[in-house]
Amino acid sequence: MNVEVRCITEGSADGELLVSTEPIGFYGAVDIDTGEFIEEGHQLEGENISGKILVFPKGKGSTVGSYVLYGLSKKGNAPAAIVNQETETIVATGCILGEIPCVDGFDIPLGELENGIGVHVDADIGKVEIRGV
Amino acid sequence: MYLTDEEKEMLESDNPAVRKAMKLLVKLGDIYGADEMVEITSAQASGVSYKSIGDPGIMFLREFADEGAKVSVPTFANPAGMDLEKWEEMHISKEFAEKQKQIIEAMKSMGITISSSCTPYLWSNLPTRNEHIAWAESSAVSFANSVIGARTNREGGPSALAAAITGRTPKHGLHLDENRVPTHVVEIDAELNSISDFGALGSWTGGKVEDGKPYFIGVDSAGTDKLKSLGAAMAASGAVALYFVEGITADPMEVSGLERLKFTERDKREEYGRLTESEDPDLVVFGCPHCSINEIENIAKKLEGKTLDKDLWVFTSKAVEAWSDRMGYTDIIEKAGGKVFSDTCNVVCPIEEMNYGRMGTNSGKAANYLPGFCKQKVMFADTGDLIDKVLK
Numbered sequence: 001m002n003v004e005v006r007c008i009t010e011g012s013a014d015g016e017l018l019v020s021t022e023p024i025g026f027y028g029a030v031d032i033d034t035g036e037f038i039e040e041g042h043q044l045e046g047e048n049i050s051g052k053i054l055v056f057p058k059g060k061g062s063t064v065g066s067y068v069l070y071g072l073s074k075k076g077n078a079p080a081a082i083v084n085q086e087t088e089t090i091v092a093t094g095c096i097l098g099e100i101p102c103v104d105g106f107d108i109p110l111g112e113l114e115n116g117i118g119v120h121v122d123a124d125i126g127k128v129e130i131r132g133v
Numbered sequence: 134m135y136l137t138d139e140e141k142e143m144l145e146s147d148n149p150a151v152r153k154a155m156k157l158l159v160k161l162g163d164i165y166g167a168d169e170m171v172e173i174t175s176a177q178a179s180g181v182s183y184k185s186i187g188d189p190g191i192m193f194l195r196e197f198a199d200e201g202a203k204v205s206v207p208t209f210a211n212p213a214g215m216d217l218e219k220w221e222e223m224h225i226s227k228e229f230a231e232k233q234k235q236i237i238e239a240m241k242s243m244g245i246t247i248s249s250s251c252t253p254y255l256w257s258n259l260p261t262r263n264e265h266i267a268w269a270e271s272s273a274v275s276f277a278n279s280v281i282g283a284r285t286n287r288e289g290g291p292s293a294l295a296a297a298i299t300g301r302t303p304k305h306g307l308h309l310d311e312n313r314v315p316t317h318v319v320e321i322d323a324e325l326n327s328i329s330d331f332g333a334l335g336s337w338t339g340g341k342v343e344d345g346k347p348y349f350i351g352v353d354s355a356g357t358d359k360l361k362s363l364g365a366a367m368a369a370s371g372a373v374a375l376y377f378v379e380g381i382t383a384d385p386m387e388v389s390g391l392e393r394l395k396f397t398e399r400d401k402r403e404e405y406g407r408l409t410e411s412e413d414p415d416l417v418v419f420g421c422p423h424c425s426i427n428e429i430e431n432i433a434k435k436l437e438g439k440t441l442d443k444d445l446w447v448f449t450s451k452a453v454e455a456w457s458d459r460m461g462y463t464d465i466i467e468k469a470g471g472k473v474f475s476d477t478c479n480v481v482c483p484i485e486e487m488n489y490g491r492m493g494t495n496s497g498k499a500a501n502y503l504p505g506f507c508k509q510k511v512m513f514a515d516t517g518d519l520i521d522k523v524l525k
Contacts, residue, residue, distance in 0.1 A: 008160065032189055063179075063289035064186055071189025074196075092164055093291050096157045097193060 011101030025061025069094025150202030162303030180290025267296035275364030332497025335366025366497025414493030420448030
């Protein structure tokens with residue numbers, strides 16, 4: 001299945017899908033040294049976002065979240081790409097600073113996606129390809 | 134987005150910091166639907182405290198500084214996580230101080246004035262009406278838009294820094310006339326006497342209007358200190374970046390058809406109650422936003438010849454602290470057992486790592502933030518009532 005999206009930051013990536021139907025506030029939620037999601041009670045608690053195609057509705061919370069995305073990238077633990085329904089400025093800023101491919105306008109029900117399936121994101125042409133769906 | 138030749142050159146600059154800064158602003162402008170950039174005359178950099186930005190923030194600022202980032206307009210730093218000189222008196226750990234100093238050095242090398250204050254407009258960075266600026270600390274943003282009449286959105290740390298480097302910000306939101314209009318009318322049917330009364334009003338209003346632009350009717354008088362208290366509280370309980378006080382910050386405007394709210398004595402009383410969890414503070418803090426010299430004089434007068442039973446800290450800018458020293462106010466406060474600190478405040482310093490659990494404040498902003506950011510039980514009250522509470 002191919003989904004048309006808007007490019008927030010350029011680049012392309014392949015990876016396994018990791019989806020959250022809840023918004024993500026990166027500050028205090030992810031360990032930049034490991035990529036592990038550590039926020040207690042969050043749907044992604046215990047998952048590792050490093051190298052994944054991370055799909056979530058939108059960012060939230062502290063603006064310091066931008067620096068967390070940047071730090072993950074510097075330490076080699078960033079998601080391979082970020083796919084949002086709506087990218088707000090905290091995530092956009094983090095993806096620009098950390099040079100993480102990011103797209104938004106991903107308008108399909110997130111609850112129907114399964115973790116682990118292969119996804120190709122091409123932000124340059126505005127396309128997300130979900131393999132085997 | 135339309136870009137001038139000079140702006141296009143910045144996107145292709147040999148200096149990687151300039152290139153990244155411009156790219157960030159263009160992307161954010163696209164997200165917000167801005168048609169063009171606007172030149173700014175000053176910037177305010179937030180995300181200065183190590184407590185706020187942590188190690189990733191240090192990595193970013195150092196890399197930016199090493200790449201040759203320099204600000205192109207006067208740029209002032211928001212409060213840090215400690216008094217940059219008297220940090221040991223605050224019981225700040227050596228590790229924290231070392232990290233904090235790295236942030237300060239990176240910012241200094243970019244040409245940012247290490248004013249470390251949320252009130253730049255009180256002593257050295259006073260824009261004029263309709264000037265475009267890119268400020269980042271929410272209470273300063275509110276004061277600049279509402280009281281001064283300058284124009285700024287509520288910037289994040291990186292976007293304010295990018296604006297400082299390029300001298301540009303995307304022209305959208307509060308830079309545009311059509312967005313600088315009221316969304317709610319708030320009628321005042323209560324006595325507003327103290328700084329904390331204005332904090333209570335601000336805290337109540339921010340919770341109701343969220344990111345709206347309230348228009349207050351029925352405020353008889355309010356000076357700089359009270360307006361900074363009002364705006365700070367509204368930006369903390371809500372996300373208000375522009376407000377109007379009829380007859381004080383704004384000439385009468387056409388407001389028929391807007392949602393109307395009424396703030397009564399009962400609402401005021403309930404807001405004091407809602408923000409108070411413990412009436413037995415082990416530390417009283419003043420200076421959120423940073424105290425003006427008038428506020429420090431008032432505190433000193435109440436403490437003259439008295440002895441404190443509990444700790445009392447006054448937070449201000451280095452500039453105002455120097456005047457307080459010269460006027461003898463610092464001496465009076467210290468003799469009573471209190472302290473005057475500059476460069477930091479009760480929200481961005483690691484107060485939760487010190488041995489305090491219950492804090493008294495006259496600030497509607499601090500009363501909203503202290504429970505979450507600093508794990509404190511709050512007593513929200515007037516300056517005089519708080520001092521009476523902790524005197525021997």
